[in-house]
Amino acid sequence: MPNEVRTGIRAEEQRLASLRGGVEAVVRADHGDPFAILGMHQGGEGEPVEVRSFLPGALRVWVIDSTTGEVAGEAERVHEDGFFIAVLADRTQRFRYRLRVEFPLTTTEFEDAYRFGPVLGELDIHLLGEGTHLRAYERLGAHPREVDGVPGVAFAVWAPSARRVSVVGDFCDWDGRRLPMRKRVEVGVWEIFVPHAGVGQRYKFEIKGPGGNLLPLKADPYAFQAEMRPLTASVVHGLPHYQWQDEEWMRSRASTADRKAPVSIYEVHLGSWMRAPDEDNRFLTYAELAERLIPYVTDMGFTHIELLPITEHPFDGSWGYQPIGLYAPTSRHGTPEDFKAFVDACHRAGIGILLDWVPGHFPTDQHGLGLFDGTHLYEHADPRQGYHQDWNTLIYNFGRTEVSNFLLDNALFWLDHYRLDGLRVDAVASMLYLDYSRKEGEWIPNRFGGRENLEAIAFLKRMNELAYGNNAGAMTVAEESTSWPMVSKPTYLGGLGFGYKWNMGWMHDTLNYMSKDPIHRRYHHHDMTFGLIYQFSENFVLPLSHDEVVHGKGSLIAKMPGDDWQKFANLRAYYGFMFAHPGKKLLFMGGEFAQWREWNYNQSLDWHLLEEAPHKGIQSLIRDLNRIYRTQPALHRTDCDPSGFEWIESNDNENSVYSFLRKADDPEHVLVVVCNFTPVPRQGYRVGVPLPGRYAEVMNTDAPEYGGSGVGNAGGLDAEETSWHGRPYSLDLTIPPLGTLILERRPT
Template identity: 55%
Template sequence: MSSVNKVVAHSLFTDFDISLWKAGKNFRAYDKLGSHVIEVDGTKGTYFSVWAPSARAVSVVGDFNYWNRQEHKLNPRWDSSGIWEGFLPGLGNGTVYKYAIDGPDGEHLEKGDPFARLWEVPPKTASVVWDTYYEWDDKEWMDKRIEANGIDRPYSVYECHLGSWKKKEGGMESLSYRELAVELVAYLKKMNFTHVEFLPVMEHPYFPSWGYQITGYFAPSSRFGGPQDFMYLVDELHKAGIGVILDWVPSHFPTDDHGLAQFDGTHLFDHEDPRLGFHPDWKSAIFNYGRNEVRSFLISNALFWLDRYHIDGLRVDAVASMLYLDYSRKEGEWIPNKYGGNENLEAIGFLREFNETIFREYPDTMTIAEESTAFSGVSRPTYVGGLGFGQKWMMGWMHDTLGYFKHEPIHRSYHHGEITFSLVYAFSENFMLPLSHDEVVHGKGPLIDRMPGDEWQRFANMRALYGYMYTHPGSKLLFMGGEFGQTTEWSIEKGIDWNLTKYAPHKTLQKFVADLNKLYQSTTALYEKAYDPKGFEWIDGGDHQNSVLSYLRRGKKEKDIAVVINNFTPAVRHHYRIGVPFKGTYAAILNSDEEKYGGTGNYDLPKLKAADSEWNGRPYHLEMTIPPLSTVVLKLQGKK
């Protein structure tokens, strides 16, 4: 016999809620669907509701009824919404449960709750009744968040996998959310990053998927603690002045038996035809973006993290795979759209609605697309035909830049176009420059291994790479470990090797990145016009013989300029002339060759007075010594 009373007929839905759900416009569906601890007629219990339109019967099973699917059956709504619901007196937070679903063909399924706020710790797969109440202490951050998230603000993002950022001493165990709230927050503060981006925190059964195969879209992974623990981590990050971006995966979902696949015995969340509904790269299911209820589910999920967890932005994974029907497919393996093209019109419509909704509801947040093709207008407003994202990863810059740095410096003069080509299209989108986790896995090795030469040259190349990255138009993203020159490929089991920071080359590189972040945030010319062609101007982008790049970055004020010189060879360039637009004295605010960064320390740059003669098509010039394998940034002194 069950220790819980029978199901009581009860509903949290209004007719309007249902009409919105069916129209694909219920973007707060998490307020009603799922499990909710409430009180009905003076009796506390849990209300359950689940969308399973093709089911013959749905019941709630768990330890409380010995997993008996005949015991607590939910009631189907009368309105053809496909929602089953009911109130179970006596159940509360901590109740472990699943939905037992009888499919249309008589199969017996046991599914986790798509809207569950908490799941059991994997490898267990049941959902857990839980609330998301939390007393936030980040009002100061939330009130002025627009100042940190504005399009004309600096974005220096630390990409982090929570389970492998740091392992507990002497073991393989990950830090908890509460432990990360101490150690990670302090580290990000020390390193001067403006934002942290977490690889997917949503519940996923397979740890080596890095979080990209999600089954629990509304729950932070219980591997590291509960919902309130993750909220505490976000709270502490905000109190430290650090924004939080989550990796979000609406592009596909795994086919685990307890997840969304074949949820009610049919292809409820995906397409039945594998040419539309199965992803050949990840062996996973593709959401059916044309189904209204699926759109309600996904956009509700996006808003849920901004609403309940105070998240500041969403980086949307694998957008390219959503946009094209023939993505990773050969001829005959995909179905053209109604016009005969390869664009996924339903996914395009979904992404536009997603962005419109996010920026309407939370205009002080950010959306960022991981999109690797030449699809037009990814970060342009929907009213001009764009997808509406705030920013887009600049994959071409990443590919060309890493390719350039792999060349021996003596050969770089023949590959000069690789390092300058990004400026041809740099302002076609609002670009973020990523050196992400994808560049240090699958046999690619760590970033430091792409750098040629002896140990000194390799680290000098890393400093030159980061100096170029931080002075190039666009926001910045760096994956954990890259900031100190991790020497092995990323492993989620081992984590990153913090012992390296005891050694001078790694410690000084780490200091350089911290100072770069500080410089970036304090130098308005480096970020105020990051997406405006008026914010960048070549001084000399064609000096391929010396492998030297020189350019201006401009802020909003006329004389707010930064002069950037990159020397991508170990040769010192003496008496090198740089044309500048204004008369006056220029001082070095960055020299990557300083001894404190692991450089030679032999080429301190004095204040330079602009000579009154034309050079590089400008009325004045500076003459200087450019250190080897370096980035130098000069600032005009005096009144702006």
């Protein structure tokens, strides 16, 4: 054998020996840098190129020149499990290629994923590293695109501590050995372009933890679509394209969120507002909801719809508050495009859309974010910081740059890409306090020894700054149940930066009062007035939300005392008080027609009740209260301004009567509100007023059309020049039993 031949054989043996460890690692699906082994490689300039591929089940493999379509060479099997190497002796320059592969039953040609370059650019890497990539959803996740004229999908996922990450799915028979990903070590993101993968295919990530243990398959944190539960795979979709037709709304919506604007919110759980009981109780589609829900909300006079979370969630019973797919509208009602069409239809009808957004915690489902790369990546490692005892959920590590970026990016995603009009942030109190619902020894103080979660506070401030700074006319609302100061004040003044805060204290106090028998209400009189002590410390929303009609609390109508007539009258009077009280309004679905039973997420509202007059009357009342609230400046322009409210009499506990004034910009225009929370009509009840003139009865919750007894003031009465309550004029009123009156001053 000639020496040069012998030398060549030895060199080839040495080359294969040096590769053997890498080949074995790829075959075992245990290689942390598969692009260093697979694809086209060249030892040095002028040397032959070789193409390496791992194709389990393949019998023969050829390399095809993509430009000419010619066979550049056949590969040799170097491992029995299907690792092939084609040494192309007559090729000394890299070229575009594809693979022709013979399997036992077929021969096929396809592009090699390992011939394509990186997915992320240098700017992406820089911004991800900084935690300032506020459009990371355009890079991470699954994005259909074309590279070198080849259609496919670019996948990218953050898993810095993983030993190996593969994308698995319909495009690779869910075989984790087939598509191990490239690690961008600068930021811990794994990426790969998979040629000929496409929209609609299911996928997950197969991850080996740092110790080499194989984790449960993980859904894509940035997936734009997911399978219908109980299935849990992500679905390749890409950013949904849609031709918006809501330009008029977007131009003017800033005025709809202003503190001086009427904001009346209808809180809705899409899965149970209405179903199709004759079709196996199925969910309505987004298109059907647009056809039914939007005209209903418009007719009822609400200004906004607030959706319980529609971010993808595996368990119906969580109502959406334990989401796994923060970037995916739930597939229960249709596609992402269908949801965009729903939002567009709301806007074209003049209705704003708020989303209940859950950045405080996430569920422990195995396919979710928990222990995502084998470490406590998204959550705190210490359960005293990272585990919610009440909800069996995990708490985001807000102090980790990448986690904060993930959530900030998500908030902007819904406001920008889906053009939502606001976010109602769930469970803010649980985020603010390190000792939330914890006993001594069950929590870790902050660096100053305090109970405040400094990282969560910084996150919330930044979220609000970005939300308002990047989306004109959007609003943020905090569900915050404590006395944390300045929740709805700007961050530059030291506040958290929310636009509004739910007034949970008002809701608890007033419902406590209304649940009492009228004979005992005199002893709880100031439950109804206490909220005015702090009313103007925040921009408040008065919430009668889903939380008040679940877990054995009963419905709103069921909380009311007395016989059926009194229950309905109590509720009507309470609604009148609520709509006349300063603060924006929120009412959970079913409350607008006094549903008897407690809310059940698994079935439709009891729409048949509207065939009964008392329920129809409540619905008519809410419709009229919304109309008055929207058309009377005194009832909305000063919702957040103490100049717009003035007690006439707040201390008449013996009669359980309250009276107050509502005012706005015009000093000549005032509203007089009088509430009687006993079943006794009050004849000759005098209240002082500041101005003379005719006071028209624009609302009487005891009117016959609402199901009341018709006691009132014959449409209005004139002020008398009799001083009362320290005012020069007064009204000699007839106050209906369990009724609220709103009278508008009209100059003679």
